[in-house]
Amino acid sequence: MINNIMIKQFGKKDEDLHRIAALYCKTFIGGTYTSQDFESAANNINKHTSYEGFKGLKAKDENGTLLGFTYGYTSLPGQFYREKLAAQLSDQQIEWLIDCFEFVELAVDANVRRMGVGRKLHDRLLSEIDHNTSVLTTPIENNPAINLYISKGWEVIKENAAVISTDDVQVIMGKRIYQ
Incomplete structure (x- = not known):
């Protein structure tokens, strides 16, 4: 565990946007990301x-x-x-998207993974929303993320979901916030 972690909100034009975009690229693309990858990540997060x-x-x-x-x-x-999510879900599963918060990204610097940073960010974010459910997707081979989410009460809604493409299947997970 890391002591003295400060968690603060960020928003549009945040002073750390470029650092956030760089961490996004390192986490989800790898160390060989391009300047185009970086700009795309920064623009997407800002959007x-x-x-x-x-x-x-x-x-x-x-x-x-x-x-x-x-x-x-x-x-x-x-x-x-x-x-894209709705297209992957059955009529019964689509209920997850009613009054729903999309848990879009969670990234932790590789040097501090498994030290509680991701858990703290996860818990704090969900404590600040007022939706009935939350959904997320993660690659089917991302066992550390899947295990984290399951330990935090998330359940698998659908495995092998071709949310964006058949070349990149995802696990769709959901969590009931208010029951």
């Missing part, structure tokens, strides 16, 4: 900050080093990813 119900959190140590971030927003009909 999401304007979505209804956006909540973003960043974790820093006492020296101001970015340790991780997480964010999400209200899932609404017509949104790109919401429609």
Whole structure:
């Protein structure tokens, strides 16, 4: 565990946006990401900050080093990813998307993984929303993430979901916030 983790909100034009985008790239693309990957990540994250119900959190140590971030927003009909999720779900499963918070990203610097940063970000983000459910996707081979989410009360809604493409199947997970 890391002591003295400071968790603060972030939003549009945040002073740490470039550090957040770089951490996104390192986490989800790898060390060989391009400047185009970086710009795309920064633009996408910044775009999401304007979505209804956006909540973003960043974790820093006492020296101001970015340790991780997480964010999400209200899932609404017509949104790109919401429609992709809905297309993968049965009539019964689609109920997960009613009054739903899309848990979009959670990334932790590789040097501090498994030290409680991700758990703290996860718990804090979900404690600050007022939706009945939350949904997320993660690659089917991302066992550390799947195990974290299951330990936090998430359940698998659908395995092997071709949310974006058949080449990148995902696990769709859900969590009931208010029951």
